[in-house]
Amino acid sequence: MSFTRLAAATTPTAHLGLGLAAVGRPAYLTLGREAQLPAERSVEALRARTHELLDAAYAQGVRYLDVARSYGRAEEFLAAWLREHPEADDVVVGSKWGYTYVGEWRTDAEVHEVKDHAPEAFERQLAESRAQLGDRIDLYQIHSVTPDSPALTDTALHERLARLAADGVTIGFSTSGPAQADAIRAALEVTVAGEPLFRTVQSTYNLLETSAAGALAQAHEAGLKVIVKEAMANGRLAGGQEPRDLHMVAQEAGVGPDAVALAAVLRQPWAGVVLSGAADIGSLHSNLLAAATELDGAQLASLAELVEDPEVYWRRRAELPWQ
Template sequence: MPFARLAAATTPTCHIGLGLAAVGRPGYINLGRDRDLGEDRSADALRTRTHDLLDAAYAQGVRYFDVARSYGRSEEFLADWLKGRPDADDVVVGSKWGYTYTAGWSTDAERHEVKDHSLATYDRQRAETDALLGGRLDLYQIHSVTPDSPALTDKDLHARLAEAAAGGLTVGFSTSGPAQADAIRAALAVTVGGEPLFRTVQSTYNVLETSAGPALAEAHDAGLTVIVKEGMANGRLAEPHAPDALKAVAGETSLGCDAVALAWILRQPWTGVVLSGAATVPQLLSNLHAPAVDLDVDQLTRLATLKEEPGAYWARRGELSWH
């Protein structure tokens, strides 16, 4: 693990991080947002909510926080919290570039974000991130790399990323879509001066979408830290939406469907950090029970039956509305 502060952690929650995609902007695709956030989606309301989540996560031993340029004002909210918490010098901060937030703080914008993996976008967004997070930024990732992304072949961009890495910034990438495994393997082949460029990979992986698993194992074996996102499948694995098999296993453990779903990811030998995308403090505290879940062979077998074909999974995710 490239982050000594995380590698040295020994708390039960040291492998759980908090992602701020759901609370850094008023609109997102997660199920249940009307219930979770209510009607007040003002910047002040979401800033307060974000700070409450960060306080609760930190108090429970969480030390990795995940934001992105396209997550509305998530970087700003996190930066404000860090300024008010000088005791949180052991926090590891990861952000992402490559998408621009375009919704203008609206939940019904025609387009909420625009993807662009060009060197010009990297330079612009790196400056924007540095203006907010400055020296607190530990990890900067290319957001949602796919096999056809120019970020995999742009040598000038690779040189600029290698320069950032030489300056102490960890460089990584995230993936999305049904071809995540192909994107991961293509990124593992990217080198600068004969050395691998990327030190982390962040991918979608959950009991419904497991197709990236073998490639993530390869990335781990190659020395990359694996960060898992969307472990709750944008709310599809949480009550009341969870499939019956997951509800049954959760009932047997006396813990929530969310804790079971995240525990299943933590059992993967290549998992470095799994992100909670909680929008409320009770959700977060429930997520943090995941390390206490002990799944037996029969329960793991039943959960394995939930796996979906990747194309079908991502098609359904693409149908989720921004709200």
């Protein structure tokens, strides 16, 4: 599997990855993002910002890079950077299909992305991903699987995904919503010719939303690589938005609340890769301090009090503005 390269990495930040959702398109639902991005959000400006972030992340030991078809031009930006940096052949690249970007490079678009898990969408988006990234796609994931997703029961799709796996691409899925645990457990039951189809799972887990922890531990025990997204709750755990208890722990630890939030996730025994979604160099550097941030029992107990009911958490997430 491609993740053996990640497991072999000896950099302190090897288990922190960089996701490009916040810089691959002009609008995204992360609090504080407006202050991190250049005033002009042209394609050229965001391409330059993406390349700056990739330069900094690679230099500091990050070896997992995460994009998706719905992240605007993130695949294109990453592909150009990879061509310019042949020395980065040790990075693991993950992309996702299942959402189509329809925002037309506008911050005020009424709809930014449309979900479609049909086999036809997979074929179209795989071709688009390959046109950008070629053979650099190590991991291809179904984007935002929920318990009612047809991707969990479509055997024709499963067979096509299995053929892609036979070509050397790792197959995974991501989850979202208050029933992530149910989606994860359902996906663990999907097999083709008696073999498990999925080798990775990417889920939301953070100090506010911990409901998938048991299912992620189960996935880890089953041999799946676990990737954690939204570890800072779309900005709610950083940049002045964080709860008081988190702020106090961060002061004690001598780092930012973002580093504490990421460190709390990194210490989970099932967490293989934890994503940073930084949109500027300063935020990235602050995020990466998580790799060296130690938290004691009292601090972890204080942070455990921040957990929200999953329904409340996901309702609040849905109310976040696209900025």
